[in-house]
Amino acid sequence: MLDKNKKILIVGLGLIGGSYAQGFRRAGFYVGAITRSQESIDYALENGLIESGTTRVTKDYVSQFDLIIFSLYPKTMLAWIEEHQHNIKSGALLTDVTGVKCSVVYEIQKMLRKDIEFIGAHPMAGREVYGVKNASADILVGANYIVTPTPANSPEAIGICESIGKILGFAKISRLTPEKHDKIIGFLSQLTHCIAITLMNCHETEHLAEYTGDSFRDLTRIARINDSMWSELFLMNKDALLGEMNLFIGQFEKIRDAVQNGDEEVLRQMMRKSTERRICFDKKSE
Amino acid sequence: MLDKNKKILIVGLGLIGGSYAQGFRRAGFYVGAITRSQESIDYALENGLIESGTTRVTKDYVSQFDLIIFSLYPKTMLAWIEEHQHNIKSGALLTDVTGVKCSVVYEIQKMLRKDIEFIGAHPMAGREVYGVKNASADILVGANYIVTPTPANSPEAIGICESIGKILGFAKISRLTPEKHDKIIGFLSQLTHCIAITLMNCHETEHLAEYTGDSFRDLTRIARINDSMWSELFLMNKDALLGEMNLFIGQFEKIRDAVQNGDEEVLRQMMRKSTERRICFDKKSE
Numbered sequence: 325m326l327d328k329n330k331k332i333l334i335v336g337l338g339l340i341g342g343s344y345a346q347g348f349r350r351a352g353f354y355v356g357a358i359t360r361s362q363e364s365i366d367y368a369l370e371n372g373l374i375e376s377g378t379t380r381v382t383k384d385y386v387s388q389f390d391l392i393i394f395s396l397y398p399k400t401m402l403a404w405i406e407e408h409q410h411n412i413k414s415g416a417l418l419t420d421v422t423g424v425k426c427s428v429v430y431e432i433q434k435m436l437r438k439d440i441e442f443i444g445a446h447p448m449a450g451r452e453v454y455g456v457k458n459a460s461a462d463i464l465v466g467a468n469y470i471v472t473p474t475p476a477n478s479p480e481a482i483g484i485c486e487s488i489g490k491i492l493g494f495a496k497i498s499r500l501t502p503e504k505h506d507k508i509i510g511f512l513s514q515l516t517h518c519i520a521i522t523l524m525n526c527h528e529t530e531h532l533a534e535y536t537g538d539s540f541r542d543l544t545r546i547a548r549i550n551d552s553m554w555s556e557l558f559l560m561n562k563d564a565l566l567g568e569m570n571l572f573i574g575q576f577e578k579i580r581d582a583v584q585n586g587d588e589e590v591l592r593q594m595m596r597k598s599t600e601r602r603i604c605f606d607k608k609s610e
Numbered sequence: 611m612l613d614k615n616k617k618i619l620i621v622g623l624g625l626i627g628g629s630y631a632q633g634f635r636r637a638g639f640y641v642g643a644i645t646r647s648q649e650s651i652d653y654a655l656e657n658g659l660i661e662s663g664t665t666r667v668t669k670d671y672v673s674q675f676d677l678i679i680f681s682l683y684p685k686t687m688l689a690w691i692e693e694h695q696h697n698i699k700s701g702a703l704l705t706d707v708t709g710v711k712c713s714v715v716y717e718i719q720k721m722l723r724k725d726i727e728f729i730g731a732h733p734m735a736g737r738e739v740y741g742v743k744n745a746s747a748d749i750l751v752g753a754n755y756i757v758t759p760t761p762a763n764s765p766e767a768i769g770i771c772e773s774i775g776k777i778l779g780f781a782k783i784s785r786l787t788p789e790k791h792d793k794i795i796g797f798l799s800q801l802t803h804c805i806a807i808t809l810m811n812c813h814e815t816e817h818l819a820e821y822t823g824d825s826f827r828d829l830t831r832i833a834r835i836n837d838s839m840w841s842e843l844f845l846m847n848k849d850a851l852l853g854e855m856n857l858f859i860g861q862f863e864k865i866r867d868a869v870q871n872g873d874e875e876v877l878r879q880m881m882r883k884s885t886e887r888r889i890c891f892d893k894k895s896e
Contacts, residue, residue: 448821448822448823449823450823467823468820468821468822468823470821496820498820498821500821508818508821509821511812511813511818512818512821512822512823512825512826513823513825513826515809516809516825516826516828516829517825518862518865518866519805519809519829519862520825520829520884521865521880521881521884522858522861522862522865522880523801523802523805523858523884524883524884524887524888525861525864525880525883525884526797526854526857526858526861527797527857528887529887529890529891530887530890530891532794532797532798532891533891534754534782534784535734535754535756535784535786535794535795535798536734536754536798537734537735537736537753537754537798537799539798539799539802539803539806539831539832540798540799540802541891542802542828542829542831542832543802543805543806543828543829544884544888544891545825545828545888546825546828547884547885547887547888548884548885548888548889549881549884549885550881551877551878551881551882551885552878554877554881555874555877555878555881556874558869558877559869559872559874559877562869562870562872565869566866566869566870568812569862569865569866569869570866571812571813572808572809572812572862573859573862573863573866575808575811575812576804576805576808576855576858576859576862577859578811579804579807579808579855580804580852580855580856580859583844583845583848583851583852583855584848584852586845586848588841588842588845591837591840591841591844591845592837592838592841594807594808594811595807595835595836595837595840595841596837597810597811598806598807598809598810598811598830598833598834598835599833599834599835599837601810601814601815601816601833602810602830602831602833602834603834604815604816605815605816605818605819605827605830
């Protein structure tokens with residue numbers, strides 16, 4: 325378990341970084357922050373999300389922290405660690421909140437000083453709005469949290485990383501390899517975002533609102549998307565995402581062909597399977 | 611406007627038929643019903659959804675009604691009208707709640723006696739559960755309602771059909787040609803159901819629940835689907851649905867190719883377009 329004397333540094337004070345900060349502060353931890361904008365620091369100080377913060381990366385500031393949580397875009401995180409790891413205290417633990425794992429976890433573990441450790445994690449939480457001003461520890465509560473250890477990680481680091489999930493109130497804390505994580509997230513999250521984007525690119529949709537039921541609204545809620553972050557996430561998970569997209573196309577074309585051929589039995593089989601699986605899913609989620 | 615002396619017959623007392631019945635009863639109309647199961651009639655009588663009902667189609671019963679609303683699967687409705695139209699009172703108006711229009715409206719108008727009139731309508735309301743026991747007039751309130759007149763329809767019939775929407779509390783009542791309706795519904799409703807079914811057919815999903823965020827749950831809610839009804843709806847809207855499915859595949863493959871080629875700019879363009887369009891959509895729906 326993470327002891328309360330450990331000081332926590334959030335690098336990147338956006339929606340998720342700010343929500344983590346608030347959660348740790350509520351739990352009684354000392355939380356500092358480094359982020360690009362002074363405005364975000366000021367907001368977080370005024371609203372009690374952090375106890376200290378700075379826009380400048382200095383050895384004096386960074387070296388006081390025992391646990392560093394990166395809440396940056398993946399490439400920015402890689403560059404930050406490469407540039408600033410000499411400022412980190414020996415024995416510190418590093419973790420993250422990034423939505424892709426293979427392409428960051430192995431890179432970081434390869435370049436990292438031997439006296440500090442990095443372990444990947446992915447909180448399955450988010451909103452359609454951004455920035456620290458929309459942050460709230462409440463968006464983490466009840467969400468899912470995935471830890472992605474590799475053979476390079478110590479049992480102690482895995483324990484601390486899982487305790488982060490517990491402290492912040494996540495409902496289900498699980499472990500996956502980075503490879504398994506990327507495949508599952510490629511399917512559950514990235515593919516569904518691709519679908520929502522596709523739907524909104526099919527037609528001028530403004531005049532369609534008066535004809536919709538709930539289904540179109542549900543399927544396109546996530547079409548409001550941060551293009552710089554998600555294009556980076558898609559491309560950093562290229563192989564897994566392509567695999568899921570091609571699988572989806574294959575199954576979708578099976579329905580398309582059944583409609584084309586008037587093959588009612590194939591349609592009904594696929595519908596019965598989807599119904600049966602979705603019912604199990606509901607139960608699981610309750 | 612529909613005057614309160616007109617007697618209304620619901621043919622097919624399921625989720626939507628029962629909800630219509632309750633709505634009209636609340637508004638003070640006399641509502642009768644014909645449906646296959648005596649149990650449904652008994653339930654509807656006991657719960658005040660109808661004033662009378664029968665499982666047998668007789669001239670005595672049918673000929674007392676001025677407005678007949680079909681809440682049957684499309685093919686069953688076509689067969690019912692063909693078999694029983696001789697029992698309908700001269701001057702009666704017929705309408706429906708079916709999710710496809712070209713393949714039912716023109717067929718019915720072609721075969722119908724000249725002294726009665728049929729006009730198509732589609733309430734954009736539903737639930738993932740079925741049957742009269744789940745019926746409620748409340749599911750109609752605030753939903754969208756589309757009337758699909760053809761050149762064969764009289765202005766009076768169009769007026770009465772639109773007043774049905776008003777009496778039942780629909781939010782937005784609009785008119786479309788059957789062709790326009792089928793294309794729009796092919797996109798907004800049928801395509802989205804195809805997507806949800808596809809997603810649930812890609813993988814054994816039971817173990818995935820612990821890793822999901824909201825997006826997968828949102829995109830697959832409608833994967834719980836009545837296979838006999840929806841396969842019929844898909845096949846009766848074949849051309850329009852195929853057009854929308856192929857359009858979707860084309861746009862989806864554009865994203866797939868951009869991921870494959872690492873083309874960040876195409877991804878970001880599509881994401882910006884989806885974001886911009888979805889924002890307009892939100893405003894429209896508020």
